[in-house]
Amino acid sequence: MNGGEFVVSPDIVVIGAGVIGAACAEALSAAGARVTVLDRGAPASGTTAAGEGNVLVSDKAPGPELELAQASRKLWPELLAALAEELGPELADAEWEPKGGLVVATGDESAAPLRDFAGAQRAAGVRADPVTAAEAGALEPHLTKAITAAVHYPEDAQLQPVLAATALLAAVRARGGEVRSGVRAIGIEADAGGAFKAVLTDRGAIACAAVVNACGPWAGAFAADAGAPIAVLPRRGMVLVTAPLPYTVRHKVYDADYVGAVASGDADLQTSTVVESTGTGTILIGSSRQRVGFEERFEVRVLAELARKAQRLFPILARVPVMRAYGGFRPYAPDHLPIIGADPRVPGLWHATGHEGAGIGLAAATGRMIADLYAEKETAVDASPFRVDRPAVIEEVAA
Structure with a gap:
């Protein structure tokens, strides 16, 4: 130009x-x-x-x-490998990490729906391995002991x-x-x-x-x-970022109510507990969903609720300072x-x-x-x- x-x-x-x-x-x-x-x-x-x-x-x-x-989970590592060959490993580095996910229920009312959901996914070809509370604790040593059901998803991954x-x-x-x-x-x-x-x-x-x-x-x-x-409408989400705490959270871990929040079309605030680490050791805490147009103003009540729920899942986080919060708008289709x-x-x-x-x-x-x-x-x-x-x-x- x-x-x-x-x-x-x-x-x-x-x-x-x-x-x-x-x-x-x-x-x-x-x-x-x-x-x-x-x-x-x-x-x-x-x-x-x-x-x-x-x-x-x-x-x-x-x-x-x-x-x-x-299909995308299969394509991503293949695509990144091809880009590394074409562009060189440094330019194509996206911090791909096939860490797996752990979904847990912390109440009796959410345990059976989590098991049923995982069963339906297995029928569709997803690796969804039920684990005991003790096995969940072995996967995530700092996880709360109040686990009523848990499912390990080895295929979940993360990138930057x-x-x-x-x-x-x-x-x-x-x-x-x-x-x-x-x-x-x-x-x-x-x-x-x-x-x-x-x-x-x-x-x-x-x-x-x-x-x-x-x-x-x-x-x-x-x-x-x-x-x-x-x-297509904007739906706002917020994320908290803690100070570095290496090796504290090993997988993407979230409460079973996250699935319901994802599928909901409710315009009101919805939060569910999602906790995971980054390559630098910081902890990302989510997640929230609100249909508020393109309103960019941070709401303290949303950030406080995210922090409170994350501490219930990982009590150790109560001692970790939050460095920053960020948010953005996601493209939401009605169906x-x-x-x-x-x-x-x-x-x-x-x-x-x-x-x-x-x-x-x-x-x-x-x-x-x-x-x-x-x-x-x-x-x-x-x-x-x-x-x-x-x-x-x-x-x-x-x-």
Whole structure:
């Protein structure tokens, strides 16, 4: 770009340089497309920067999202290994850690639902191993003794989301694509015959054959600007970060009520206990969910509730100072399924959004699905449940 003008016409423009947009751009460029990625801010500075880096199968009931999660869990280590070979290990390092997860019930009322949920997941091919309270204590020595049921999920993993997005975008650049920050997409342009012509931005028009709306919580706004509104809403989540406490928490550990909070569409505040460590030894404490629009103000009551619940799960945390808190907005679709694919109302417009808090884990498979659909190839996971023209996405926004 010289003097604010775009000088190279890509095949595809991806709007959004978070992990979903980065994964779509990487997969499309790997398939041979020339891709330009735009973001109104810095790459990976929105929802991705506010994520914990979870790559989970443990929190998803049997169905389309679990199938996408299973495919993505398989793809992530393969993709990172391929990027390391292409870019070098340093540029492709995303701190991949297949640490596994531990889900526990601390009350009699949640023990049976946890066991039933795990049984259904096993039938769907998930490794969900019931463990006794003593075995849970061996896996996590600092865990509360008040355990009524526990399930170990060896397939759960974690990565550093900003590093992962950065590695994916580095691959796009290495293949001749571009990544432009500080550029806001404001709509699309069609030719006289109605065929897709260009993406309109505050820095000028970019001629291309197609655009992928990967704007996360802002995807609904761009879709409306493009003439094809979809129901995507922001849902705010908060995370606490403690001072370093190495080797204290070994897995991703959460209370059984987390699954219910993920699946709920309630607009009111919901919190559930999620505790895990990072590579530097700090402890991440979540999680909260609120539909408050794009209100950025921190609420002390939310942070206090997260801390209080985490101490019940890990009493040792009562002695550990909290260094900071951060939060972000996650793209929420009314039926809790991502929106992936072409928009039948506007030729050339594609969507990859609505992953809410699961975007990090689902990104690899989402990018592959977009690339396969664009190339009119068979997808590894049935794409029809994620289609754009389903009632919850189209009819709800019209209402």
